[in-house]
């Protein structure tokens with residue numbers, strides 16, 4: 001079968017790789033009908049996240065189940081399904097608490113040996129462990145483009161908002177308007193935020209945030225602090241979501257948030273950085289961090305996608321063929337696309 005494989009920094013290739021086979025009884029095989037290219041794939045592409053040469057990448061997918069092991073009961077052959085970007089055992093200390101994203105045996109699709117050696121979803125077929133927990137049926141009438149957001153990007157935006165305990169009428173600031181930031185904008189409004197201040201520097205992204213209902217503010221040409229203050233009688237945002245993953249964004253998030261508010265560091269941090277603990281402490285901020293618990297959130301997210309209160313379809317800017325993946329990564333790397341959907 002055809003699959004997008006990592007070859008070295010800046011190089012992916014569409015290769016013929018062995019077809020997956022069922023191993024243990026909890027697994028399923030999915031014929032992938034659409035897969036997404038994600039910002040975390042770009043970390044692999046650039047060699048910042050190390051994976052083996054020849055490993056298949058991708059972790060956002062929609063398709064049809066073609067085989068299931070004996071122990072799989074929630075999905076069956078012929079079901080149209082979507083999946084989460086990661087798997088969990090469902091039984092360890094963390095899974096029993098519902099912290100599936102911190103499962104002791106958790107694995108991530110398309111991220112090489114360090115994250116569990118699960119071959120990726122930018123391929124014609126995908127082997128899915130613990131299928132009852134990882135897969136969901138796609139609700140009737142939902143497009144591939146929308147469904148493949150449920151198991152990663154929208155799940156992450158929704159997680160950020162839920163973790164911040166956004167109350168009806170609250171003011172939320174979102175820093176960074178890539179797909180996760182834009183999903184957070186939508187999720188905040190869907191959960192009842194009274195106002196969302198969306199900050200970025202890319203005009204197209206600001207425009208899309210505006211169309212989604214946010215007050216879009218250019219990071220350097222306008223004044224995010226003034227925009228937030230104007231909406232909150234000078235208090236600051238009830239919650240700020242840093243969807244960038246950069247010390248400057250985290251610092252701004254701490255400054256934009258009101259006393260006793262919440263900052264969610266949703267962007268990826270992997271190194272030691274400086275946080276102005278004085279601001280965090282004096283303002284009594286709550287800091288939320290870490291991967292999104294997409295397995296926990298996938299059902300409520302699907303409900304909202306099915307109802308149309310969340311709709312990521314405007315974020316899909318490109319449809320390309322799996323065979324053109326090298327070009328797709330090139331386009332994505334040049335930041336000319338928000339979300340690229342690959343089809344076989």
Ligand SMILES: [Zn+2]
Nearest residue numbers: 038040060152
């Ligand atoms: Zn992703």
Ligand SMILES: [Zn+2]
Nearest residue numbers: 089092095103
């Ligand atoms: Zn577990």
